[in-house]
Amino acid sequence: MxxxxxxxxxxxxxxxxxxxxxxxxxxxxxxxxxxxxAVEPTGATPESGSDYVILTSKTGVELAAEAGWTPGDATLATIGPATAEVAREVGWTVDVVPEEYTSAGLVETLREAVGGATVEVARSDHGSDVLLDGLREAGAEVNETVLYELVTxxxxxxxxxxxxxxxxxxxxxxxxxxxxxxxxxxxxxxxxxxxxxxxxxxxxxxxxxxxxxxxxxxxxxxxxxxxxxxxxxxxxxxxxxxxxxxxx
CATH class of the missing domain: 3.40.50.10090 (Rossmann fold)
Structure with a gap:
């Protein structure tokens, strides 16, 4: 160069x-x-008791962990390896990381498993509808919790x-x-x-x-x-x- x-x-x-x-x-x-x-936390934490919990970002993991939340017995999924790494660092077991690090990739990975299951999606206020719609189309009962807002x-x-x-x-x-x-x-x-x-x-x-x-x-x-x-x-x-x- x-x-x-x-x-x-x-x-x-x-x-x-x-x-x-x-x-x-x-x-x-x-x-x-x-x-x-810039991240502005909402103070919310993921709902407990779901069969699956999906965290889509490092920030979401950190906020939930700081609030004392844990996934418990839920199957924990993250969209990518960076989020998974932070989740493991706070002591959680990550069960699912899709090959394609996108909402569509995660839906494809979970499609056959989530029929009839409850799924908690915890993320920012700008999350893609692709994830929620895809999981619902696969037969899951989906709840979304906004952990933080993204502002300029x-x-x-x-x-x-x-x-x-x-x-x-x-x-x-x-x-x-x-x-x-x-x-x-x-x-x-x-x-x-x-x-x-x-x-x-x-x-x-x-x-x-x-x-x-x-x-x-x-x-x-x-x-x-x-x-x-x-x-x-x-x-x-x-x-x-x-x-x-x-x-x-």
């Missing part, structure tokens, strides 16, 4: 953003950290300015909500189209098809969707895609 590749990254402003910045720097890129999501931090928006100025070589979106919040901030500045144009001059990477579909529906050209739905895979693929475009 003959010069640094500036990569916008939208992880929440905690250890996830710190590790994302460290990873991008280790790949030779210049991170442009711009947290698009007041300081967010640096990446919008950089995109408008043509100062991004890449952007790494980790969810549909990060895409939507980015565009909302651009619209508030009166620069939505300019921000999209700036992204389309860069390499845009996303985690998973749902995020790709959201981005493309708003006119953003998606260049990278890694096979593995993790930030490490996304960051690596984005930097590899962006780096060859630069020459002295």
């Amino acid at each position: 003959s010069r640094e590749v500036r990569v916008a990254v939208f992880r929440p402003d905690d250890e996830r953003l710190e590790s994302a910045v460290e990873l991008l720097e280790s790949l030779g890129a210049e991170p442009v950290p711009d947290p698009m999501l 931090p007041p300081e967010a928006g640096k990446s919008v300015d950089r995109a408008v100025a043509g100062e991004l070589e890449a952007a790494a979106f980790t969810s549909s909500l990060t895409v939507e919040n980015f565009l909302d901030l651009a619209a508030e500045r009166g620069e939505r189209e300019a921000a999209i144009a700036g992204l389309n001059d860069a390499v845009v990477g996303v985690i998973g098809d749902p995020t790709r579909e959201t981005a493309e529906s708003h006119g953003i050209d998606v260049d990278v969707v890694p096979d593995e739905a993790t930030f490490d895979a996304l960051a690596t693929a984005v930097v590899e895609a962006a780096a060859p475009t630069y020459h002295d």
Whole structure:
């Protein structure tokens, strides 16, 4: 890489953003950290007594554990290995992790098992209906508990300015909500189209098809969707895609 590749990254402003910045720097890129999501706990905990409990994020696990909740005898499922790892760290047994780390992948994994069962889904206020609808179609009785709300931090928006100025070589979106919040901030500045144009001059990477579909529906050209739905895979693929475009 003959010069640094500036990569916008939208992880929440905690250890996830710190590790994302460290990873991008280790790949030779210049991170442009711009947290698009902040967590506001609701104070709720997952309902007890269900046959299955589904936790979809590391944040959900941490909030439930901090409140003293445990899955008890329920079969515990997580959407991906990162969430499963945190659940195991707090002392829980994780029974199900789908091969595809998406709501659709989890539905496919559980489809044959949950007919007639009660399923507790504990997650953010922006969870996909794909999970609830798919489980209900499979014959499960599903309850959803909102553990936390995802809001846009007041300081967010640096990446919008950089995109408008043509100062991004890449952007790494980790969810549909990060895409939507980015565009909302651009619209508030009166620069939505300019921000999209700036992204389309860069390499845009996303985690998973749902995020790709959201981005493309708003006119953003998606260049990278890694096979593995993790930030490490996304960051690596984005930097590899962006780096060859630069020459002295």
